[in-house]
Amino acid sequence: MNAHALTALKLTGIAFGAMSLGLLFMGLGRIVSARIQRRIGPPFYQSFIDVIKCFTKTSITHNFVMDLGIIMALGGLIATAFFVPFANFSVLGSSSVVIVLYLMSIGYLGMAMGVSASGNPNATIGISRALALMLGYKIPFVMVIMAMILTYNSSDLLTYALAQNHGFGSWHIFKYPLGFIAVEIAFQAMVGEKPYDHMIAPAEIASGPMVELSGKYLGIGFLLHAVQLYVETGLIVNLFLGGAQTWYIMMVKMFAVYFTTMCINAVMARYRIEQGIRHLWIWAGSFALLQLVYTRIWG
Amino acid sequence: MNNTIFILGVGAFFLMMIGLYGVLTNRNVFRLILGLGLMETGVNLFIVGASYWKGGKPPILGTVFETKAVDSYADPVPQALVLTSIVIGLGVTALALALMVRLKETTKSIDIIETKEEEVNE
Amino acid sequence: MSPLFLLLLVVMPVGFGLVSLALPKRLSWFLFFFVNILVLGVVFKLKSSTGLTWDLKFNLFSTGAVSLKLAVTHLGWFFLAISSVATILFSMFSLDFNDRKHATFAAPFWMILIGATNGIFLSQSWIAFFFAWELMSWTSLLIIGHGKTPSFKAGIYYYALSFFGTMAMMAGIWLLYHRTGSWDIATTTLRIAADFTTHRSFAMTVTALFAVGFLAKSALFPFHMWPQMAHAEAPDDFSAYLSGIMIKYGIYGLALFVIPVFAMTPKGTMKIISGVPWPMYALAWISAITSVIGTVMAIFTNDMKRLMAWSTVANVGYIGVALSTNSSLGYAAALFHTANHMIFKGSIFAALAAVKFRTGEREMHKLGGLAYVMPITFMTFLLGIIAAAGIPPLSGFNSKWMIFQALFEKKMVFVATVIFFSSTGAFLYLFRALHTVFLGQLSPRFRHVKEAPMLMSFSMIILMILMLIPGIFPGTVTGFFNNILASFGFAPIKTTLNSMTGSTASINGTVIAAVFGLAVLIVFIMFLLGARQHKVAMMDNYTCGEDPEDWKVGPERYHYGYDFYQPIKPLFAWMPLGAVEKLYETLRRSIERFGNLVSSISADGSRLGWTFVIGILIIIVTGVMK
Amino acid sequence: MKYSIFLIVAPLAAAFTIPMLGTYLPRLSKLIAALMLLAGTALSAWLLTAYKAQTVIVIGGWMPPFGISLHVDLLSLISVTAVYGATLMATLYQLFDGQEKKPYFYMLILLLTAALNGMILTGDLFNLFVFMEIAGISSYALIASGNGAAGVRGALKYMIVASLASVAYLAAIAIIYSTAGSLNMATVASGMRDLNPVVGALVVLLILASVFTEMEIFPFNSWVPSAYQGAPSSVSALLSGAVTVAAAYVALRMSYIVFGQGMGDIIRYGKFNVTNILFWLGVITVITGQAAAYAQADAKKMLALSSVAQMGIILFAISIASDLAIYGIVFAVIAHSLSKLLLFMVTGKFVSASGTSHWAKWKGLGRENPLSGGLFLIGALGILGIPLFAGFWGKFSIIGAAFKAPGVSWIGVYIILAATVVEAVYFFRLAHLLFEEPETKPVSIKSSIWFRISTALLAAAIIGIGVYPAPIDKKVRKIPTELSSKNTEGYISTAYRAMGR
Known part of the structure; x- marks a missing residue:
């Protein structure tokens, strides 16, 4: 079998792995919030059921842009997932963080395009909020990454992960404590959980982008969120939590990140949109800036 | 300094200043022209005065003064200059007065200040 | 490859432009497209002839020779190539765009502009560069204005800033010439870089003057506001050219002169x-x-x-x-x-x-x-x-x-x-x-x-x-x-x-x-x-089957x-x-107010004598001033 | 060179035939005027091509310094040619495209031509005064020849300021004569430096005041806007295209020969620094002129103030006094003369077609009449000093000269460059307005064949000089050596040779 086909096969595996892992996290996350709210919650495989069901129902579409956008969205995010090292392993060999940051955007753009082609203003409002929020969380996040680039003179995620493989003390969470706080705050916004769930805001804008999606479109919407969780938790683990030598430790660490997020989500209320961004800029931003200044001068 | 020259000089200066005062403080065209005339007279007086020297004879050979020595003549050039300048002054004043009459005819006023939007020339 | 091809790149579009001033609009747009094909052909023929030079020297000033030098450099050819590729696409676009309803009189000027663009990218002497630069400036103003009042207001804003930069550049060119005795771009670049050790303030001044010219053209701060007016108000098909190519002249200038100067400055001088x-x-x-x-x-x-x-x-x-x-x-x-x-x-x-x-x-x-x-x-x-x-x-x-x-x-x-x-x-x-x-x-x-x-x-x-x-x-x-x-x-x-x-x-x-x-x-x-999915009209859902028109909700x-x-x-x-815009507006208004003040002096006939007296005073003051 | 005298005498003689003939044969008299100017242009051009060296022409057998002499050099011949050319163009315009004028009008034009040429060629200070007065009187009358009060008022304003100037000039003559004992420029020049510095400064002050009045330098230019606006366009063109040429020439000659004894050094009388005056007044004039022109709603006033600013630049260049500056001055004067002629001629057409000189009401005139609009654009580009147009070489060399000059003249350059931006704005504002889409259909302009020929010639000259300046350059290059103080063949030595000393 030729090398290219083998790589393609591996990548396909990663794609489905990422989707499943994300769905699993979503199911577990629902249980976590349910327990905090003293409910039992659905079984952990509920998300799988949801997605499969979605794909089997007939759905409505308005035009070709909607199909295009939705496919582009999931495609873009899966392509991003290929670049995130999983347990010190990256099929493609390189995993430049700049590519991850920008490639992720094509997912957002696709989704934005698809749902705004549905012509529902609520969807568009949701997208406009999501994009605005992006302005809030990307800046602190990038500042912290730049601090790492300064240290390692490399923008490869794998380099960062490997550098933390020397025991608990070598984790970046200790090396960049301020940066970690900043990224934790930003992460809350990245995955769109409270207090930064402006995009979905169910009671306000009827779930925003999801409002017009039905059937397999909604299913792809679920998968989008799943892959997004995989990519973003994976990023955090690789950046701060020491990466992982084995696949199960990686999964545990990733879930730990998501777990924290769900806990915060369960107890917070939603900000107003400009409050949210300002909060991100002021808190996450200043922590990140301090980290960057520190690294630039003494690091 | 010679008395006569002094008087001529001061007189010329004051004439010019009076004329200048007239030009500065008036907007009536007629008075402006008068002021200019005074200044011109002043300056003519100044030129004539500049060539004066006590005992200078009119620079005309073989006349009643019967002076043969060129040294004793007054300089004739300034007088020629003044004559020319008076003629020119006359011309200018005449033209100015003619313009004033035109102004009076067209605007019923001899005030130099523009009063309204005026018609234009191609 | 004859060096005359370089001249041809500049003269041919300009010539065609002048000719097409007399032609009907539709024909001039065809000519425009045709000229671009020719330009593209010549540019790609020039690909391998780096260093090819066409030089016209003529003694004009008593101080020295003026040289109009065109040459293919690597940088220039790169800009030439990308701009002519883009231009030919834009011109193909314009061909259909300028139908009976939309046609502007822009084509002849646009051709001249293309000649100027080629001139800028080919110039190897500052005089030639300046010629092409100015030709580009005013032709582009005329195209941006294209006979519409709001467009012209935008265009003149662009032109004023750009012309300000051009004037700064003219000063810079002369300073360079007086220092180095050469109009040649490459030579002067080297000399001015070396001057940073010996004549620091002079070299800084020159570089700053050029930088102002290039910043103004490329709309960098504090000249950043002209594109939003000019690009917006220009003919629609020209906006692509304006934004795609014209804004790059400043970048080209920076890359040609300012950046190399600093890159070549000896270490430790700054x-x-x-x-x-x-x-x-x-x-x-x-x-x-x-x-x-x-x-x-x-x-x-x-x-x-x-x-x-x-x-x-x-x-x-x-x-x-x-x-x-x-x-x-x-x-x-x-x-x-x-x-x-x-x-x-x-x-x-x-x-x-x-x-x-x-x-x-x-x-x-x-x-x-x-x-x-x-x-x-x-x-x-x-x-x-x-x-x-x-x-x-x-x-x-x-x-x-x-x-x-x-x-x-x-x-x-x-x-x-x-x-x-x-x-x-x-x-x-x-x-x-x-x-x-x-x-x-x-x-x-x-x-x-x-x-x-x-x-x-x-x-x-x-x-x-x-x-x-x-x-x-x-x-x-x-x-x-x-x-x-x-x-x-x-x-x-x-x-x-x-x-x-x-x-x-x-x-x-x-x-x-x-x-x-x-x-x-x-x-x-x-x-x-x-x-399977099926297609549904957009207004058919979300309102649960109600007719949105009943609620006065149309698609708009x-x-x-x-x-x-x-x-x-x-x-x-x-x-x-908007602070900079306000500043410029204040400046403009002050000039106008000052102008009104000056002309009010002359409008009032009773001040004529005073102006004379004041004039004499000014002469005295300036005369005894150091 | 001895025919140079005809440059003054012939138009003067022709001028006096007109009132005689005019009553009975008005057409013939107009023809005489036009032919006279044509002949003068040809003669001056011929003299220019035949020029070898500076000469002094003694008039009436009275040797200088007692008699009046004419001094012919390259610069004066170029200026005379420019004056003749400009006058010819303006006259043709008036004849074929302007309002019907009486023969006296053409007499005045001839008189003005004679006077301007006299101003340029004369070597005597008092003679200069006389010619200035003749030029003045004929221009007042010409300005007032426009119909309506504006012309009369403009003429009166000009007359008042110019009379003050002539008083100042006469006073200066009195002082010079009583101290130096002569009015011949060369003699005075060699005597000026020996004067008591205070007296010298006083003379310079008074003469400059009067020359600046003619040259439209701020603040002696308070007459300019009204006079240009009130005058018929042909006269405005004359004022701008011919009178300024002569005035600039006189300013240059005064500064370099009479005050400075040859170009090059800083001219100083005690603490009184003449170069400084020229420099600052030049700069101030540019600033005020451009700003005022920017604020004008009246096109003719705008063009007038633009002339003012151009004169400011030229005065500034005179203050630099280097070879390159002289070079620039000549180019700038020629370009200004050509462009302003063209602009005023076209503007005159616009005014007569639209019935107003408020440019804001000219929207679309050029779109309807592309020829006139295009000519206006060419004129504007010529004035602005855009490369490939005539104005460029002048402005370019003046700026170069200023940067090379020692001292603070570089400040002036930056100011002038900044003011040029204002100039560009108001010229393009108007040039583009002509091509804007109007609300109502604009009137179309009828023009005679002569208008087309002469404007085409002017436009061709503007572009021709811009693209191929070499022919003029070849001539102009000799001027700085002629004006240089180091050159033994300079003005004063030529004059002295003529005197037999």
């Missing part, structure tokens, strides 16, 4: 901040500020052409930042982004021109849903904004990636953060334009709008291909850079057909594209495997487009945006 001489560090921040202003203004703009003009300002900011890193990577990144921006912004403006051609609207909230009726235009616009946002696998990503690599190399992380802010902000305004114009509800007014005419669509398709190629194979463009870098004494960059190596990583455009393709394929198969009112980012407006309230 204070170094973050690995670059301080004036370049200042340039980095100027550019960064420009990009932030451009971004924030674009986010809150409702006029689609104005929005894209602000986006151009932001992109020029990136290019400026890249140039200011004073490294081969940064220089290459700037050139790369210049080329990419030329194509992607050109195609965005082309798409907008097509929209305006069909709808006649410029305010975005009045449009909407045009993707469903103009798919090719939509695809062009979509690829354009993907490239503009720097999303792989399109061309914009590669150059942005390179810019970041250059910044990382010099550890200019704070500038990089600011640039990243603008880059993220770009998503906001680009998506806003995409949504408000092409997505959302299609207004019934535009239900019967047709796809853009054939030639327009055809040129847009080519533009799309041109955006994809450098994204997947960055080497197609970066391959030219090493010669250019070598000619300015920079080290070469590592690049192959599909990959580029930066300071902290290397990327492979082909791999990214292939991976993305694979991911999309996977999803597409999943999509096909899912249950259902289109979320006006004041799109109103919720986040308070976040930017503290920014002193």
Whole structure:
């Protein structure tokens, strides 16, 4: 079998792995919030059921842009997932963080395009909020990454992960404590959980982008969120939590990140949109800036 | 300094200043022209005065003064200059007065200040 | 290859332009297209003839000879090539755009402008450069004005700033000449770089004067406001040229003179901040500020052409930042982004021109849903904004990636953060334009709008291909850079057909594209495997079967487009945006007031004598003054 | 060179035939005027091509310094040619495209021509005064020949200021004569430096005041806007295209020969620095002129103030006094003369077609009449000093000269460059307005064949000089050596040779 086909096969595996892992996290996350709210919650495989069901129902579409956008969205995010090292392993060999940051955007753009082609203003409002929020969380996040680039003179995620493989003390969470706080705050916004769930805001804008999606479109919407969780938790683990030598430790660490997020989500209320961004800029931003200044001068 | 020259000089200066005062403080065209005339007279007086020297004879050979020595003549050039300048002054004043009459005819006023939007020339 | 071909590149378009002044409009547009074909042909024939020189020296001043020297340099040829490729597409677009209803008298002037453009990129003497520069300035003013009052108001704003820069440049040229005794660009560059050790303030002055000229042309801070007026008000098909090519003259100038001067300055003569001489560090921040202003203004703009003009300002900011890193990577990144921006912004403006051609609207909230009726235009616009946002696998990503690599190399992380802010902000305004114009509800007014005419669509398709190629194979463009870098004494960059190596990583455009393709394929198969979908009219759902018309909700009112980012407006309230514009307006008004004061002296006849007296006093004062 | 006297005498003689003939044969008299100017242009051009060296022409057998002499050099011949050419153009314009004028009008034009040429050629200070007065009187009358009060008022304003100037000039003559004992420029020049510095300064002050009045230098230019506006366009063109040439020439000659004894050094009388005066007044004039022109709503006033600004630049260049500056001055004067002629001629057409000189009401005139609009654009580009148009070489060399000059003249350059931006704005504002889409259909302009020929010639000259300046350059290059103080063949030595000393 030729090398290219083998790589393609591996990548396909990663794609489905990422989707499943994300769905699993979503199911577990629902249980976590349910327990905090003293409910039992659905079984952990509920998300799988949801997605499969979605794909089997007939759905409505308005035009070709909607199909295009939705496919582009999931495609873009899966392509991003290929670049995130999983347990010190990256099929493609390189995993430049700049590519991850920008490639992720094509997912957002696709989704934005698809749902705004549905012509529902609520969807568009949701997208406009999501994009605005992006302005809030990307800046602190990038500042912290730049601090790492300064240290390692490399923008490869794998380099960062490997550098933390020397025991608990070598984790970046200790090396960049301020940066970690900043990224934790930003992460809350990245995955769109409270207090930064402006995009979905169910009671306000009827779930925003999801409002017009039905059937397999909604299913792809679920998968989008799943892959997004995989990519973003994976990023955090690789950046701060020491990466992982084995696949199960990686999964545990990733879930730990998501777990924290769900806990915060369960107890917070939603900000107003400009409050949210300002909060991100002021808190996450200043922590990140301090980290960057520190690294630039003494690091 | 010679008395006569002094008087001529001061007189010329004051004439010019009076004329200048007239030009500065008036907007009536007629008075402006008068002021200019005074200044011109002043300056003519100044030129004539500049060539004066006590005992200078009119620079005309073989006349009643019967002076043969060129040294004793007054300089004739300034007088020629003044004559020319008076003629020119006359011309200018005449033209100015003619313009004033035109102004009076067209605007019923001899005030130099523009009063309204005026018609234009191609 | 005869050197006369160089002259031909300049004279031929100008000549055709002058001839076509007498021709009917339609014919002149054909001639315009024809001229561009010729230019492109000659340019590509010149490819291998670097160093070919045409020189006309004539003794004009008693002080020395004036030389009009044209030559092919690596840098010049690169700019010439990308601009003529872009121009021919724009001209093909214009051919259909200027139908009976839309035709302007721009074609003859545009031809002259193309001659001037070629002249700028070919000039090797400052005199020739200045000639071409000025020719370009006023012809472009006439095109931007194109007989419309608001357009001219925008154009004269552009022209005033640009002319200010030109005048500064003229002063700089003379200072250079007096110091070096040469009009030659390469010679003077070397000399002035050496002068930084001995005649510091002189060299700084000269460089600053040139920098003002180039900053004004490339709309960097504090000249950043003219594109939003000029680009917005120019003829729609010309906006593409304006934003794609004309704004790059300043970049070319910076790359030709200012940056090499600092790069060649002997070490230790200037204070170094973050690995670059301080004036370049200042340039980095100027550019960064420009990009932030451009971004924030674009986010809150409702006029689609104005929005894209602000986006151009932001992109020029990136290019400026890249140039200011004073490294081969940064220089290459700037050139790369210049080329990419030329194509992607050109195609965005082309798409907008097509929209305006069909709808006649410029305010975005009045449009909407045009993707469903103009798919090719939509695809062009979509690829354009993907490239503009720097999303792989399109061309914009590669150059942005390179810019970041250059910044990382010099550890200019704070500038990089600011640039990243603008880059993220770009998503906001680009998506806003995409949504408000092409997505959302299609207004019934535009239900019967047709796809853009054939030639327009055809040129847009080519533009799309041109955006994809450098994204997947960055080497197609970066391959030219090493010669250019070598000619300015920079080290070469590592690049192959599909990959580029930066300071902290290397990327492979082909791999990214292939991976993305694979991911999309996977999803597409999943999509096909899912249950069938059926098409439903847009207004048929969400209202649960009620007729939205009963609630007085038509598609126009259902289109979320006006004041799109109103919720986040308070976040930017503290920014002193528009302060520079206000300053200029104050200046303009002061000049007018001063002029009125001066002319009021002469209007009042009773002050005539006084003016004379005061004049004598002024003579006395200036006479005894030291 | 001895025919140079005809440059003054012939128009004067022709001028006096007109009132005689005019009553009975008005057409013939007009023809005489036109032919006279044509002949004068040809003669001056011929003299220019035949020029070898500076000469002094003694008039009436009275040797200088007692008699009046004419002094012919290259610069004066170029200026005379420019004056003749400009007058010819303006006259043709008036004859074929202007309002019907009485023969006296043409007499005045001839008189003005004679006077301007006299101003340029004369070597005697008092003679200069006389010619200045003749030029003045004929211009007042010409300005007032426009119909309506504006012309009369403009003429009166000019007359008042110019009379003050002539008083100042006469006073200066009195002082010079009583101290130096002669009015011949060369003699005075060699005596000026020996004067008591205070007296010298006083003389310079008074003469400069009067020359500046003619040359439209701020603040002696308070008459300019009204006079240009009130005058018929042909006269405005004359004022701008011919009178300024002569005035600039006189200013240059005064500064370099009479005050400075040859170009090159800083001219100083005690603490009184003449170069400084020229420099600052030049700069101030540019600033005020451009700003005032920018604020004007009246096209003719705007063009008038633009002339003012151009004169400011020329005065500034005179203060630099280097080879390159002289070079620039000549080019700038020629370009200004050509462009302003063209602009005033076209503007005159616009005014007569639209019935107003408020440019804001000219929207679309050029669109309807592309020829006139295009000519206006060419004129504007010529004035602005855009490359490939005549004004460029002048402005370019003046700027270069200023940067090379020692001292503070570089400040002035930056100011002038900044003011040029204002100039560009107001010229393009108007040039483009002509091509804007009007609300109502604009009137179309009828023009005679002569208008087309003469404007085409002017436009061709503007572009021709801009593209191919070599022929003029070849002539102009000799001027700095002629004016140089180091050159033994300079003005004073030539004059002295003629005197037999």
